[in-house]
Amino acid sequence: MNKLIVIREIDEMLETYCDGCFIKRELKTNGGKAVAHRFCIDHCTVGEQLRFLGIELNKVKN
Numbered sequence: 001m002n003k004l005i006v007i008r009e010i011d012e013m014l015e016t017y018c019d020g021c022f023i024k025r026e027l028k029t030n031g032g033k034a035v036a037h038r039f040c041i042d043h044c045t046v047g048e049q050l051r052f053l054g055i056e057l058n059k060v061k062n
């Protein structure tokens, strides 16, 4: 996968799902940043996909 494509895909996902995410905002308010971050990584399919794309981004050279 091309690096630019991966970056674009990450941006698009962040814009579409994460910007203004109600769950994250609530968790951050009630449990703190780390709790919200943990939820994104462990329990959200969007977070799971972002993690996958992050790994892909590290694999591609350009």
Ligand code: SF4
Residues within 6 Å of the ligand: 017, 018, 019, 021, 022, 023, 024, 039, 040, 041, 044, 045, 046, 047, 048
């Ligand atoms: S990863 Fe999921 S829970 Fe976290 S901000 Fe994005 S959409 Fe919200």
